[in-house]
Structure formats: structure tokens, C-alpha cells
Amino acid sequence: MAKFSFVGGVHPFDGKDLSKSKSIIDAQPSGELIFPLSQHIGAPAKPLVQKGDTVLRGQMIAEAGGFVSAPVYSSVSGKVKSIEKRRVATGDMVESIIISNDGLYNEVEYEPCDDWTKLSREEIISRIAKAGIVGMGGAGFPTSVKLSPKNPEAIDYIIANCAECEPYLTSDYRRMIENGDELCEGLRIMLSLFEGSHGILAVEDNKPDCIAHLKKLIKKDNIISVKELKTKYPQGAERMLIYATTGRKVNSKMLPADVGCIVNNVDTICAIYNAVVKGKPLMERIITVTGDAVKDPRNYRVPCGMTYSELIGINGGFKEEPAKIICGGPMMGFAMVSTDVPVTKTSTALLAFLEDPVSSSETTPCINCSRCTYACPAGLVPGRLSDMVEHFDNESFVANGGMECCECGCCSFVCPAKKPLTQNIKTMRKQELANRKK
Amino acid sequence: MNLPKVSSNPHIRSFADTRLIMFTVVLSLVPALGYGIYNFGPRALLVTLCCILTCVLSELFMELILKRKIRISDFSACVTGLLIALNLPVSIPLWEAALGCIFAIVVVRELFGGLGKNFMNPALAGRCFLIISFPSAMTDFVTDAYTGATPLAVLKSGGAVDVKSMFFGSVPGTIGETSVLMLLIGAALLILTGVIDLWIPGSYILSFAIFVCIFGSHGFDPAYLSAHLAGGGLMLGAFFMATDYVTRPVSKKGQVIFGIFLGIMTGIFRLFGPSAEGVSYAIILGNCIVPLIDKFTVPVPFGISPSEFRKGGRK
Numbered sequence: 001m002a003k004f005s006f007v008g009g010v011h012p013f014d015g016k017d018l019s020k021s022k023s024i025i026d027a028q029p030s031g032e033l034i035f036p037l038s039q040h041i042g043a044p045a046k047p048l049v050q051k052g053d054t055v056l057r058g059q060m061i062a063e064a065g066g067f068v069s070a071p072v073y074s075s076v077s078g079k080v081k082s083i084e085k086r087r088v089a090t091g092d093m094v095e096s097i098i099i100s101n102d103g104l105y106n107e108v109e110y111e112p113c114d115d116w117t118k119l120s121r122e123e124i125i126s127r128i129a130k131a132g133i134v135g136m137g138g139a140g141f142p143t144s145v146k147l148s149p150k151n152p153e154a155i156d157y158i159i160a161n162c163a164e165c166e167p168y169l170t171s172d173y174r175r176m177i178e179n180g181d182e183l184c185e186g187l188r189i190m191l192s193l194f195e196g197s198h199g200i201l202a203v204e205d206n207k208p209d210c211i212a213h214l215k216k217l218i219k220k221d222n223i224i225s226v227k228e229l230k231t232k233y234p235q236g237a238e239r240m241l242i243y244a245t246t247g248r249k250v251n252s253k254m255l256p257a258d259v260g261c262i263v264n265n266v267d268t269i270c271a272i273y274n275a276v277v278k279g280k281p282l283m284e285r286i287i288t289v290t291g292d293a294v295k296d297p298r299n300y301r302v303p304c305g306m307t308y309s310e311l312i313g314i315n316g317g318f319k320e321e322p323a324k325i326i327c328g329g330p331m332m333g334f335a336m337v338s339t340d341v342p343v344t345k346t347s348t349a350l351l352a353f354l355e356d357p358v359s360s361s362e363t364t365p366c367i368n369c370s371r372c373t374y375a376c377p378a379g380l381v382p383g384r385l386s387d388m389v390e391h392f393d394n395e396s397f398v399a400n401g402g403m404e405c406c407e408c409g410c411c412s413f414v415c416p417a418k419k420p421l422t423q424n425i426k427t428m429r430k431q432e433l434a435n436r437k438k
Numbered sequence: 439m440n441l442p443k444v445s446s447n448p449h450i451r452s453f454a455d456t457r458l459i460m461f462t463v464v465l466s467l468v469p470a471l472g473y474g475i476y477n478f479g480p481r482a483l484l485v486t487l488c489c490i491l492t493c494v495l496s497e498l499f500m501e502l503i504l505k506r507k508i509r510i511s512d513f514s515a516c517v518t519g520l521l522i523a524l525n526l527p528v529s530i531p532l533w534e535a536a537l538g539c540i541f542a543i544v545v546v547r548e549l550f551g552g553l554g555k556n557f558m559n560p561a562l563a564g565r566c567f568l569i570i571s572f573p574s575a576m577t578d579f580v581t582d583a584y585t586g587a588t589p590l591a592v593l594k595s596g597g598a599v600d601v602k603s604m605f606f607g608s609v610p611g612t613i614g615e616t617s618v619l620m621l622l623i624g625a626a627l628l629i630l631t632g633v634i635d636l637w638i639p640g641s642y643i644l645s646f647a648i649f650v651c652i653f654g655s656h657g658f659d660p661a662y663l664s665a666h667l668a669g670g671g672l673m674l675g676a677f678f679m680a681t682d683y684v685t686r687p688v689s690k691k692g693q694v695i696f697g698i699f700l701g702i703m704t705g706i707f708r709l710f711g712p713s714a715e716g717v718s719y720a721i722i723l724g725n726c727i728v729p730l731i732d733k734f735t736v737p738v739p740f741g742i743s744p745s746e747f748r749k750g751g752r753k
Contacts (some may be wrong), residue, residue, distance in 0.1 A: 381735045413450060
């Protein structure tokens with residue numbers, strides 16, 4: 001069978017063997033938990049609790065602050081210690097609810113649903129919205145909004161992003177192996193929202209066991225298929241994934257829904273299953289803890305709000321002082337100065353490396369080798385764009401398609417001159433987007 | 439306590455750097471050089487060392503007086519020196535060879551901004567400078583082993599040549615151009631390590647072959663055609679000079695156009711020009727139109743229609 005793919009991309013060392021064979025275990029926090037009010041794209045959530053209030057696990061502590069927004073739930077029972085600004089993984093200070101954990105894990109009563117097929121479309125979407133589900137692959141776009149496009153009848157593909165193209169990450173892999181049934185059921189729930197739509201489970205071919213497992217699970221479904229993708233970074237980037245599976249092209253000004261597609265990540269779809277069938281809100285997620293500075297690389301089911309330092313403590317601490325700590329994958333994650341930041345809905349991994357190739361490599365002049373151009377999945381010439389950024393030439397940057405960059409990092413990865421291409425382009429994109437808002 | 443380092447994504451880098459790429463190019467030229475020494479005697483090595491040393495010292499000198507960072511350890515000047523040497527006849531006076539190297543590095547490369555900024559292949563510019571300045575020394579291919587003209591010159595005057603010896607390299611010519619076999623071994627190394635791909639050499643050689651078939655007044659004559667392909671600097675030029683990163687178009691489409699242009703130019707120079715050779719001039723002429731090719735073949739961003747992108751109508 002022809003493998004599905006896109007033009008460009010890179011093949012970094014994947015490092016997945018470190019953590020892929022170990023099953024997911026629960027991480028139990030003991031100290032205080034931090035719940036940022038903005039863990040998603042859109043308006044921040046509005047707190048529903050005050051200092052001193054007692055909360056239960058599964059209790060909504062902040063409600064959606066607008067249409068494009070999502071509520072936040074407490075993942076432990078305990079007392080609200082304060083509401084104050086705290087640092088998050090991206091480095092920003094975000095208003096957060098701090099809860100001291102009483103260790104009892106008293107839960108609220110959930111409202112399960114025995115037969116979701118009897119629920120109406122509106123009921124399903126409202127259950128998803130109420131559960132605070134956002135895109136858990138990293139972007140954090142509220143899922144209920146994604147599932148309410150302008151023309152629902154135009155949607156013909158629901159794509160489950162099971163590519164997991166980021167090196168080192170295995171959380172989606174473990175989820176597919178351990179909760180494949182939840183994933184498929186979640187996908188069926190989404191398909192029921194759009195009449196005539198087809199489901200695609202898009203998996204990279206470096207996970208043959210997942211492909212076989214999922215194929216078995218969907219044997220009886222005739223509107224769901226498993227598509228085997230060529231293993232290549234960034235196969236799981238939304239635009240590349242849509243192109244690889246359907247041949248449709250989405251640019252930066254379009255939404256996937258404009259070409260009849262909705263893409264959701266594995267964790268998100270499992271969260272949809274939990275919300276619709278079990279009535280459980282989104283309050284925990286799977287985090288890969290790995291890297292050569294980590295004692296026991298593996299995956300944890302982590303309550304949102306738990307700090308990374310606690311997670312590392314559970315893992316047995318670092319082997320040695322790491323040179324670099326990354327929240328997320330090595331290609332698109334954020335480097336962190338401190339691990340005292342909370343796990344949020346959009347966190348995917350904690351990587352700790354003993355060496356940092358970025359600070360140890362020296363930048364030399366560009367030799368025009370075209371490697372960045374060949375690698376760029378967005379079809380840009382990153383070396384030239386980066387030059388324009390260095391000369392503050394916003395106009396040329398935009399005219400040459402700089403805004404189409406998906407910030408995947410391929411150009412910086414391949415650059416033999418070790419130029420910070422992605423960083424330059426990202427910086428200019430941010431400036432340009434900020435200018436447009438004015 | 440040492441704080442962990444922070445930087446923008448990505449946090450990993452491929453192992454290839456400029457030095458490694460340049461070193462691979464040097465390695466890939468070793469077979470051709472080795473054969474040159476075997477074919478023309480130890481003076482070939484002397485000329486090569488002289489060229490490399492002059493290039494590296496010229497770069498050091500320019501970086502010192504222009505107060506640039508010293509980058510002589512990145513093997514780029516070494517590649518230039520080696521390529522110039524392979525393009526010289528073994529009997530060239532050393533001072534002339536050195537002058538060509540100085541021209542290549544000082545004028546063509548460093549004065550235009552250093553590594554990555556030159557618009558012309560420095561090695562070929564150096565060679566052309568020498569051909570124009572010292573035409574007799576640059577076309578004197580008589581050595582102890584060879585007394586005749588180069589195969590291409592024989593071919594041009596209507597004589598017969600032995601294609602087999604041209605393939606293995608036991609013919610008069612410049613130090614590095616004679617052995618097609620050794621050049622192909624080097625080219626294979628570059629292709630296998632991903633340093634170059636076949637877009638430029640492929641389109642160059644193919645279009646040149648077609649040009650020779652059409653205008654060579656021999657029609658499709660395999661013997662004549664293979665003599666043209668194996669003769670002169672075509673293989674050296676197509677695999678090692680035309681593929682020079684700095685002076686080639688950035689997109690694959692542009693590279694193919696560039697290759698075709700080189701093929702046609704080489705054909706014109708070889709078949710209709712006064713000299714039997716044409717590769718050097720074709721490539722440096724090609725280098726000059728690279729900005730133009732780049733302008734018209736810039737890749738179209740993913741998901742945008744080409745016409746919309748070309749209009750520059752995106753806000």
C-alpha cells in the first residue's frame with residue numbers, strides 16, 4: 001500500500017524506545033496544585049471559587065470566559081489557597097488558582113451516560129464544552145468550538161491525529177495500545193455529529209503494533225479506516241496530516257473545516273469519550289517523562305495542576321543536573337528554566353537532556369545549501385526569510401509567505417550553519433500578528 | 439547552581455555542519471587527486487598543496503584585515519584550493535597557480551562578503567582568470583607522459599579518440615579532470631552522504647548530451663557522444679562545481695533550469711567556440727543568472743495558489 005505523506009520534513013533521532021514499552025502509571029501529587037485560568041486559546045476562564053473554599057476532585061473551579069474558552073476543573077480535593085499569578089511552561093505569568101491537596105481525592109458525582117447514541121448533537125457538544133476539553137496536542141483550541149463549524153454538513157473527514165511525530169514522545173502510543181477502545185469510541189461519537197463523515201485514524205508506520213491493534217478494533221466499522229503514514233517529522237502537523245490523508249491543502253488563513261476536515265489528537269478524543277460516556281471532565285492527561293537525564297523514562301497519568309518538579313520527584317529525580325529541560329517534544333516544546341510550573345491540559349511531555357546542542361553549536365554563515373528549503377513542509381525558503389528578519393524587512397517577509405510557517409523547527413534542525421532560522425521566523429510572525437491586532 | 443539552558447524550539451540539531459560538509463567534499467575529491475598524482479607525477483601534489491595553502495592563507499589574511507571572525511578551519515578555502523588545483527595543468531608555474539588562488543579567495547569570495555556571499559564559483563573564477571591571463575601556460579598539456587593534444591581538442595579537429603582511456607583517465611588534461619571513473623566515485627560519495635543530489639548534474643549532463651546530438655553534426659553517434667561526455671571538465675564541473683551550494687539556485691526546479699542552461703552553454707562553447715573547452719565559462723555564466731532563476735522559481739508556499747503568490751497579493 002502506498003504510504004501517505006507530504007513534501008519536505010526531516011528524520012530526527014526518534015528516541016521513543018526509552019519509554020514506549022512501559023505501561024502508563026498514575027502520578028499522585030502531594031503538595032499544592034496550580035491551575036492556570038488560561039490553558040487554552042481564547043478568553044481566560046473565570047474563577048468560581050474563592051480563597052479558603054473547599055473543592056472536590058472533578059469540581060469546576062473556573063467557568064468558560066466566553067464562547068472560545070474552556071472551564072477548568074480541580075483534579076484533587078482540598079482547599080483553595082489563593083488565586084494569584086504563577087509562571088507556566090511558556091514562561092508567561094498567568095492568573096492561577098492554587099489548591100492545597102488534602103490527599104483524600106473526594107470526588108464529585110459524575111453523570112455517566114449508558115447509551116450516548118440517544119444523545120442529541122447539542123447534548124454531546126455541550127457535554128464536551130462543559131468538560132473543558134481543548135486540543136491536547138499543544139494548541140489548546142476549545143474542542144466544542146472546533147466541533148461547531150459554520151457548515152457542519154460540509155465536514156466529511158474526522159481525522160484522529162495518532163501520528164505522534166515528535167521524537168521521544170510515547171504518550172499517544174501508550175494511549176492507543178492501552179485505551180484504543182476509548183479512542184475508537186470517541187471517534188465514533190464525533191462521527192455521529194457529522195452525517196456522512198468518515199473517520200481516519202492516521203498512524204505513522206513506526207508503530208506497526210498500534211496499526212494492527214486499531215485495525216482490529218475498527219473491524220466492524222465501515223466508516224472508520226486506519227491510514228498508515230510515512231514516518232517523518234512533522235507528519236502530525238495539522239496541515240501536513242490533512243494533506244497526507246486526504247490530499248487537501250490548508251494554508252495559514254484557513255481552518256481545517258474549510259476543506260471539510262476536523263483533526264483531533266489522541267488524548268483529546270479519549271477525553272471526549274470520558275466526557276460523553278463517563279461524564280468526567282478533563283482533569284488529567286498522559287505525560288511522557290523521558291530524556292537521558294531521567295532515571296526511569298516512562299509515561300504517567302498526571303492530574304492537571306501538578307508541578308513538573310513533583311513529577312520528577314516521583315520518577316526518582318534527575319540522574320545528573322540536566323543541561324536542558326523541555327516541556328513538550330524536542331522539536332516544538334518550550335525550554336524551561338525551572339520545573340516549578342504546572343502540567344496543563346496542553347502539556348505532552350517533560351524531557352530532560354544532559355546536553356544542549358543548541359547552546360553548544362556555533363552559528364556560521366549561511367552557505368545557501370537549500371537544506372532548509374527542502375525540509376520546509378510549508379514550502380518556504382527559511383534561510384531567505386530569516387535574512388529578511390535580520391534586516392527587519394516585514395514587507396518582504398510577508399510577501400514571501402513568512403506567515404505560512406508552522407514553526408515546526410525543521411529548518412533549524414537541518415541547518416548546517418546552525419542558524420536560529422525557526423526562532424527568527426517565529427519572532428517576525430509574532431510581531432506581524434501583533435501589528436495586525438492593533 | 440547551573441540553571442538549565444533555554445532557547446527557542448527546536449532543541450535538537452542534525453549532526454551535519456558546514457565543516458563536515460566541506461570535509462566530505464574534500465574527501466570526495468581525493469580519488470581524482472590521487473589519480474592525477476599517479477597520472478602526472480608528484481608535481482601534481484606540489485601544485486595542489488601550493489593551491490590549498492595559498493587559498494587558506496589568503497582567507498586568513500582577508501579575515502584579519504577585514505576584522506572578520508577567523509574561519510579557516512571550516513575547510514571551505516581548502517575545497518576552493520583543491521578544486522583550482524584539479525583544474526590546472528600539471529606544468530603550470532607555481533606562482534601563477536598561487537595568483538589564481540589569491541584572485542579566487544580575495545576578489546571573488548572575501549571582497550563579496552566571505553563564505554556564502556560570493557556570486558560566482560571562486561574556483562572557476564580563479565581558473566578563468568588564469569586562462570585569460572596566462573593562456574599558453576594554461577593550455578600546455580605536454581608532460582613527460584603525454585605529448586599530444588587533449589582528447590577534446592583532437593575531437594574538435596575531427597580526429598579519433600579512445601573513449602576507454604578517457605574513462606579511466608590516462609589522457610592529457612588538467613590534474614583532476616581526466617579520470618571519469620575517479621570523479622564518479624567521488625560524486626557517488628557526495629550523493630550517498632546527501633551533500634549533493636542529482637538535479638543539477640543530471641539535467642546538465644542530459645541537456646548537454648541532447649545538445650551534442652542535435653548540433654554535433656554526428657547525429658546520435660555513441661562514440662562521439664561518450665567522448666564529449668568523458669572529455670574535458672564536464673564531469674568535474676557537473677558534479678563538483680555546478681553543485682556548489684553558494685552559487686546555485688535554491689529550489690529543485692531552479693536547479694534543473696540552471697542545469698539545462700549550463701548544458702546548452704557548454705554545448706555552444708564546445709561546438710561553436712574557438713576553444714575545445716566550455717565548462718568553466720558555462721558555469722560562471724550560469725552563476726550570474728542564478729538570482730534571476732531564483733526569482734522565477736521560488737517555491738510556492740503550501741496551500742497557496744501559485745498565481746496568488748506570484749502576484750504578491752497576500753496581506
